[in-house]
Amino acid sequence: MIRYLIRRILYAVPIALAVGFVCFMLVQIAPGDPINAIVPPDAPGDVVEQVRREYGLDKPLPVQFGIWLMKVAQGDLGRSLATGRTVWSDLSTAIGNTLLLAAVAALLGFALGCILGGLAGTFRGSLLDRVAVGTAVAGVSVPHYWLGMVLVVIFSVQLNWLPAMGAGPGGSADWSWDWEQVKHLILPAVTLSVIPMGIVTRTVRGIVAEIMNQEFVVALRGKGLTRRGVFLHVVKNAAPNALAVMGLQLGYLMGGSILVETVFSWPGTGLLLNNAIFQRDLPVLQGTILVLAMFFVALNLVVDLMQTALDPRIRRA
Amino acid sequence: MNLRRLLLSACLGLLSTLATGLPGPAQAQGTIRIGMTAGDIPLTHGQPDQGFEGNRFTGIPLYDSLTMWDLSRADRPSTLIPGLATEWRNDPNDRTRWIFTLRRGVKFHDGSDFNADAVVWNVRKVLDREAPHYDPRQVGLTISRMPTLRRAEKIDEYTVALYTSEPDSLLPINLTNLFMASPAHWERLRASAPNAEAAWNAFAANPSGTGPFRLTRFVPRERVEMVRNENYWGEKARAERIVLLPIPEPNARTAALLSGQVDWIEAPAPDAIPQLRARGMQITSNLQPHVWPWQPCFAEGSPLRDVRVRRALNLAIDREALKQLLGGFMVAPVGTYPADHPWYGNPSFRIRTDKEEARRLLAEAGYGPQRPLNLRVQISTSGSGQMQPLAMNEFLQQDLRPLGVNVEFDVVEWNTLVVNWRQGCTHASARGSNMINVSFAAMDPFFGMIRFWDSHMAPPVSNNWGFFNDPRFDEMSRAVRNAFDPRELDAALARLHAAGVDEALFVWIAHDVAPRAMSPRIRGYVQPQSWFVDLRYPYIQ
Numbered sequence: 009m010i011r012y013l014i015r016r017i018l019y020a021v022p023i024a025l026a027v028g029f030v031c032f033m034l035v036q037i038a039p040g041d042p043i044n045a046i047v048p049p050d051a052p053g054d055v056v057e058q059v060r061r062e063y064g065l066d067k068p069l070p071v072q073f074g075i076w077l078m079k080v081a082q083g084d085l086g087r088s089l090a091t092g093r094t095v096w097s098d099l100s101t102a103i104g105n106t107l108l109l110a111a112v113a114a115l116l117g118f119a120l121g122c123i124l125g126g127l128a129g130t131f132r133g134s135l136l137d138r139v140a141v142g143t144a145v146a147g148v149s150v151p152h153y154w155l156g157m158v159l160v161v162i163f164s165v166q167l168n169w170l171p172a173m174g175a176g177p178g179g180s181a182d183w184s185w186d187w188e189q190v191k192h193l194i195l196p197a198v199t200l201s202v203i204p205m206g207i208v209t210r211t212v213r214g215i216v217a218e219i220m221n222q223e224f225v226v227a228l229r230g231k232g233l234t235r236r237g238v239f240l241h242v243v244k245n246a247a248p249n250a251l252a253v254m255g256l257q258l259g260y261l262m263g264g265s266i267l268v269e270t271v272f273s274w275p276g277t278g279l280l281l282n283n284a285i286f287q288r289d290l291p292v293l294q295g296t297i298l299v300l301a302m303f304f305v306a307l308n309l310v311v312d313l314m315q316t317a318l319d320p321r322i323r324r325a
Numbered sequence: 326m327n328l329r330r331l332l333l334s335a336c337l338g339l340l341s342t343l344a345t346g347l348p349g350p351a352q353a354q355g356t357i358r359i360g361m362t363a364g365d366i367p368l369t370h371g372q373p374d375q376g377f378e379g380n381r382f383t384g385i386p387l388y389d390s391l392t393m394w395d396l397s398r399a400d401r402p403s404t405l406i407p408g409l410a411t412e413w414r415n416d417p418n419d420r421t422r423w424i425f426t427l428r429r430g431v432k433f434h435d436g437s438d439f440n441a442d443a444v445v446w447n448v449r450k451v452l453d454r455e456a457p458h459y460d461p462r463q464v465g466l467t468i469s470r471m472p473t474l475r476r477a478e479k480i481d482e483y484t485v486a487l488y489t490s491e492p493d494s495l496l497p498i499n500l501t502n503l504f505m506a507s508p509a510h511w512e513r514l515r516a517s518a519p520n521a522e523a524a525w526n527a528f529a530a531n532p533s534g535t536g537p538f539r540l541t542r543f544v545p546r547e548r549v550e551m552v553r554n555e556n557y558w559g560e561k562a563r564a565e566r567i568v569l570l571p572i573p574e575p576n577a578r579t580a581a582l583l584s585g586q587v588d589w590i591e592a593p594a595p596d597a598i599p600q601l602r603a604r605g606m607q608i609t610s611n612l613q614p615h616v617w618p619w620q621p622c623f624a625e626g627s628p629l630r631d632v633r634v635r636r637a638l639n640l641a642i643d644r645e646a647l648k649q650l651l652g653g654f655m656v657a658p659v660g661t662y663p664a665d666h667p668w669y670g671n672p673s674f675r676i677r678t679d680k681e682e683a684r685r686l687l688a689e690a691g692y693g694p695q696r697p698l699n700l701r702v703q704i705s706t707s708g709s710g711q712m713q714p715l716a717m718n719e720f721l722q723q724d725l726r727p728l729g730v731n732v733e734f735d736v737v738e739w740n741t742l743v744v745n746w747r748q749g750c751t752h753a754s755a756r757g758s759n760m761i762n763v764s765f766a767a768m769d770p771f772f773g774m775i776r777f778w779d780s781h782m783a784p785p786v787s788n789n790w791g792f793f794n795d796p797r798f799d800e801m802s803r804a805v806r807n808a809f810d811p812r813e814l815d816a817a818l819a820r821l822h823a824a825g826v827d828e829a830l831f832v833w834i835a836h837d838v839a840p841r842a843m844s845p846r847i848r849g850y851v852q853p854q855s856w857f858v859d860l861r862y863p864y865i866q
Contacts, residue, residue: 173581
């Protein structure tokens with residue numbers, strides 16, 4: 009297991025390099041100029057060129073990439089072109105905010121998805137099944153930024169129950185688990201939970217339905233096992249596959265949602281990326297994408313290990 | 326006797342009631358929370374980014390400049406007024422030398438004195454690479470707004486000389502963009518910072534200027550809180566505290582205002598305005614020194630080299646219908662400056678809607694339904710000052726078609742458009758476009774006229790994207806820069822502007838009116854004819 013772990017960690021190195029390179033090249037290929045993050049649109053040409061030299065943006069691309077890579081290898085993600093702050097200082101705060109949002113959204117989405125999917129799989133063809141499937145399809149089909157706006161109109165603008173934006177009355181720096189703060193989390197978390205809820209519902213339904221048709225379930229019933237006993241066996245068999253799907257979904261959630269975070273002005277990685285894209289803030293873009301990619305790799309590893317722990321048949325050489 | 330005493334006390338009571346009812350000069354009046362359009366807090370180290378929204382919210386409130394805009398009136402264009410300099414004059418023996426007399430008794434937020442040394446230090450921060458506090462990050466944001474400034478020299482404690490690379494009468498206007506940061510505060514922060522860059526970062530988190538507000542809390546990307554500067558040298562702010570929140574998404578800004586999370590939002594979406602009005606919000610607007618144009622290409626082969634075509638396009642646009650499309654939130658331009666502006670001049674060509682005359686001019690130039698004029702315009706999907714570029718351009722496309730003008734768009738993203746704007750219409754990035762749609766601020770005549778109409782400003786120097794080249798305009802631009810008497814300067818600018826209108830050097834389409842929505846609890850707000858506002862006036866009732 010230790011060797012497997014080390015090997016998986018080593019696999020992350022080429023992935024990081026590839027992600028960094030692709031991200032760097034994509035930003036370079038895209039039209040626009042990162043210098044616009046630093047100078048106003050009407051800056052004269054000589055000022056633009058002077059600032060380009062000051063920032064080293066006049067160097068050949070391979071040199072720029074090499075410099076960035078060397079700094080990253082030393083744990084330095086660089087500084088934002090636009091703000092001058094270190095990428096890590098903005099990114100670490102943003103990751104914290106996104107993790108908070110993702111964790112609550114995952115809790116909501118996975119819990120609802122497991123319950124609905126489990127019930128639908130157990131009572132296939134029933135009204136309950138149809139309702140669950142309908143909810144799941146709606147969940148994956150409704151654009152979540154649209155849902156976010158609708159929720160804001162209803163709960164913030166019309167009813168005035170919940171805040172429309174932000175991470176708290178004093179910002180995310182003041183975060184604490186009191187109602188004044190928590191209520192800022194509700195609408196974005198509900199919005200973000202809808203897609204994983206739909207996907208988990210459909211997955212769990214399919215797995216449960218398949219397991220329920222297997223002979224060992226009939227045998228368990230035949231042996232006189234209680235409904236609860238059978239349920240536990242089904243859960244244990246369904247868990248590895250469901251966990252894999254949930255792991256992927258958690259990865260997506262933790263990557264931050266550009267749309268949901270923008271709609272709610274939630275200061276997470278999605279909003280950070282959104283601003284960086286429009287400003288062509290290369291260091292922020294590259295640093296954020298690299299860290300998020302590594303996060304995804306780490307999460308997949310954790311899920312793999314959990315699957316192995318839950319189902320010894322899945323052996324890792 | 327009793328009756329007289331009663332009357333006297335009644336009068337005194339009435340007077341005190343009236344006095345408290347008036348906007349007191351230094352009365353704490355609540356917290357104003359403002360939703361900005363910016364995606365991040367504009368830089369707070371003294372030279373804000375995020376365009377003029379940055380100057381508006383983290384420049385002018387926290388800092389002062391030597392010269393400032395008068396933002397106290399809504400009924401006339403903002404003019405230049407003394408700021409940290411009480412007077413200035415150009416040296417008649419050396420036209421590149423300006424003498425500024427500084428205001429006495431001004432203190433930075435950290436308690437240190439503002440004086441000539443502070444001015445020299447602030448000029449060196451962006452112009453002197455050898456200065457220990459030189460900050461490359463502030464260079465692009467600053468010297469592009471004052472292209473001829475070269476250095477500063479202390480004459481005495483309260484007098485300073487500024488030198489330009491060539492005679493430049495526009496320097497006092499340029500200097501509204503050079504905000505004075507506290508050298509003493511920076512030095513203190515530098516003592517505990519590893520380098521100048523880190524010291525500037527610490528300064529941004531804990532800045533010190535001389536402005537009417539001082540920063541008390543800075544949460545990157547989320548909020549800035551400022552409190553009233555009780556020691557401000559001028560009229561003190563009425564609001565006790567200002568909170569700035571970046572809310573880039575227009576619907577989120579509207580929802581934040583309607584749900585009471587903020588008291589004021591910038592640029593509400595036009596379709597949200599009826600709802601905002603219905604909920605009792607104030608919608609404010611005023612003419613801005615802003616131009617939303619199509620800028621023509623004058624390169625060989627461009628149909629826009631013909632002044633008749635340019636004039637025809639200016640006459641062909643139904644600006645009233647466009648205004649309706651924008652919910653009334655635009656002003657139909659008659660040039661870069663409005664007719665009552667001292668720089669408007671006396672052009673013989675009157676910009677208006679006259680489709681018949683447009684048709685006639687097009688026919689004279691050889692265009693009409695049988696031989697349509699085909700134009701390609703490079704536009705953006707959004708962008709700072711671009712208003713509603715897609716809807717507006719599509720409207721223009723439809724409006725011009727019956728006159729035999731076929732408009733095709735090359736739609737690019739804002740950042741790309743800005744890059745292309747610097748490269749000119751003969752560059753491959755123009756992709757055959759005859760015009761480009763980039764809005765601009767016009768309160769500084771260099772940025773309003775000279776950079777487009779002086780042939781020396783052709784790319785890559787500046788924004789003469791169309792390579793317009795007419796020696797008369799070069800001469801008029803030179804005359805502007807050499808007009809050091811204010812009346813002479815106004816006259817030179819008026820001549821230049823009138824000539825630009827007569828030559829129809831833009832297709833002038835709209836002026837923005839900077840709509841804002843605010844809670845009915847906000848009082849005292851003045852929306853000047855400017856890109857900026859003075860946050861000293863509004864307060865919460």
